[in-house]
Amino acid sequence: MNLQTRPMEGTAARTQGFAPGRTIVLVGLMGAGKTKIGHRLASRLNLPFFDSDIEIERAAGETVEEIFRHRGESVFRAGERRVIARLLAQPTHVLATGGGAFMDPATRALIACRGVSVWLRAELDVLVARVARRNNRPLLQTRDPRAVLAELIERRHPIYAEADVIVDSGEGPLEFTTTRVIAALAGCARALRPADPGPDPGPDLERDLETKQ
Secondary structure, three states: OEOOOOOOOOHHHOOOOOEEEEEEEEOOOOOOOHHHHHHHHHHHOOOOOOHHHHHHHHHHHHHHHHHHOOOHHHHHHHHHHHHHHHHHHOOOOOOOOOOOOOHHHHHHHHHHHHEEEEEEOHHHHHHHHHHHOOOOHHHHHOOOOHHHHHHHHHHHHHHHOOEEEEOOOOOOOOHHHHHHHHHHHHHHHHHOOOOOOOOOOOOOOHHHHHHOO
């Protein structure tokens, strides 16, 4: 399901009484608004909110930037996969994931089993403006952010397009985008079904990082 950010008849009506049967997983590039929309979505639906990057940092005792620098991206991605798996085993909540999480085939399969995926799609100019407000994004530390984001769009957008729901995340009010996400989910059959069993998440992230030291 693909919702643009223009008004649509019946949107408000479809948000009334919606209760997801499984965890809502927000995917998309850095700057797409996953954390901000996620907080509002969780508040509107009376659900807990988790950010996979924050949970990784808590498990590892390091920031995402430090994990990239000290351990490398491959270790971060392996830990990210297991943290997301453990989060998806918890009761229904809203989960904001890192930009690269949905690129992992195993993570996509697990999200399909236990969650419903929502791609927050944003144009390049919007992403560039948003990421300029923060300087702690590892993939943007060494090159021109616009060039990096353009490459990521080309590589990742075809995979993000596999999400169950697609909603454009433009420069409009966050509450408006949140309402459209809820309306899209209310019309998505997967969002209403209970979660299916999935594979065991595997070793703890802390244990994995210790073996890499």
